[in-house]
Amino acid sequence: EADIYQTPRYLVIGTGKKITLECSQTMGHDKMYWYQQDPGMELHLIHYSYGVNSTEKGDLSSESTVSRIRTEHFPLTLESARPSHTSQYLCASSELRESGELFFGEGSRLTVL
Amino acid sequence: GQNIDQPTEMTATEGAIVQINCTYQTSGFNGLFWYQQHAGEAPTFLSYNVLDGLEEKGRFSSFLSRSKGYSYLLLKELQMKDSASYLCALKDSNYQLIWGAGTKLIIKP
Numbered sequence: 349e350a351d352i353y354q355t356p357r358y359l360v361i362g363t364g365k366k367i368t369l370e371c372s373q374t375m376g377h378d379k380m381y382w383y384q385q386d387p388g389m390e391l392h393l394i395h396y397s398y399g400v401n402s403t404e405k406g407d408l409s410s411e412s413t414v415s416r417i418r419t420e421h422f423p424l425t426l427e428s429a430r431p432s433h434t435s436q437y438l439c440a441s442s443e444l445r446e447s448g449e450l451f452f453g454e455g456s457r458l459t460v461l
Numbered sequence: 462g463q464n465i466d467q468p469t470e471m472t473a474t475e476g477a478i479v480q481i482n483c484t485y486q487t488s489g490f491n492g493l494f495w496y497q498q499h500a501g502e503a504p505t506f507l508s509y510n511v512l513d514g515l516e517e518k519g520r521f522s523s524f525l526s527r528s529k530g531y532s533y534l535l536l537k538e539l540q541m542k543d544s545a546s547y548l549c550a551l552k553d554s555n556y557q558l559i560w561g562a563g564t565k566l567i568i569k570p
Contacts, residue, residue: 388546388562388563388565389562390548390560390561390562390563391504391548391550391560393557393558438503438504440503446491446492446511446552446556447492447509447511449494449506449509450494450496450504450506450558451506452503452504452505453503454502454503455502455503
């Protein structure tokens with residue numbers, strides 16, 4: 349059973365606010381990811397990390413930042429939320445091997461008013 | 462460029478068999494994954510293919526043909542709980558996952 353947790357599960361905030369979405373995994377996985385997904389649409393990679401002190405940008409990274417100070421923790425920060433950020437945010441982790449499948453958290457559903 | 466195509470929606474009957482196709486175009490290939498995603502939930506892993514052929518896992522099987530850029534997921538003995546979206550994702554030459562938009566499968570009694 350996957351052990352990857354996201355908080356908050358649901359968040360409603362006003363435009364311009366700074367928010368941090370938390371993600372923690374207890375599987376010792378080196379690789380971690382943040383995805384954005386709108387209903388019925390494909391997953392879009394925001395950021396990913398190969399391990400401690402490693403962060404890489406995905407397709408949608410320009411308006412957010414991440415950090416990887418500890419193996420188990422990979423928070424995502426939006427400095428100034430906008431209505432266009434309203435979406436589902438999914439955190440995932442995997443082993444570094446090629447066939448390593450992704451284990452996903454339950455998601456954080458963000459609504460920006 | 463890289464591209465993944467899946468049918469948007471399919472309907473099948475409980476107890477029947479359904480095949481969900483995935484075609485792709487990519488400059489490099491390092492494996493193909495299938496995930497299941499129930500509405501409002503996160504995706505869960507179903508299968509991984511890196512070599513041509515059929516991988517069977519219980520009621521679910523996945524097939525890959527690299528020369529044709531083609532994969533399918535076969536679901537047998539369909540149950541109502543199989544109603545979900547099925548996501549095809551390929552790992553490209555940089556080992557990054559490229560995701561399809563998913564196929565919504567509706568199971569009818």
